[in-house]
Amino acid sequence: MKKTSILQIKNQRDGYHLNSKYWQEWKSKLPVLSSEKKEIAIGMILSDACMYKKSKHSLIKFEQGYLQKEFLFNLFDIFKPYCFMLEPGIRMTLRGHRKGLIKSY
Numbered sequence: 001m002k003k004t005s006i007l008q009i010k011n012q013r014d015g016y017h018l019n020s021k022y023w024q025e026w027k028s029k030l031p032v033l034s035s036e037k038k039e040i041a042i043g044m045i046l047s048d049a050c051m052y053k054k055s056k057h058s059l060i061k062f063e064q065g066y067l068q069k070e071f072l073f074n075l076f077d078i079f080k081p082y083c084f085m086l087e088p089g090i091r092m093t094l095r096g097h098r099k100g101l102i103k104s105y
Helices: 019-028 035-046 065-080
Strands: 049-055 057-061 103-105
Touching: 035 057, 035 065, 065 103
Parallel strands: none
Antiparallel strands: 049 057
8 A cells, every 4th residue: 555645735846836847748648548548548537537628638536535545546556657646635624523534535
């Protein structure tokens, strides 16, 4: 089981902003999704994931509750080459009896 740290979701990695020329070139060199990965992505969009547009690009957000941590980490491993993040981000519960605990990944 992987150990996770609490992350702030930022738009920078390796000293470059997500929209920098460096990352735009990186994205342009990514291989096309395999048919298996396309099927997984479509299945997730039809169920739990959401898809949205940021400037010229469409993004898929895979977010799962803390009880589905292993499932989310498996999805992350499948799509890791296409992810800007190095590991899944963590969303914390801000109020209630679970305040301060992990809400979702």
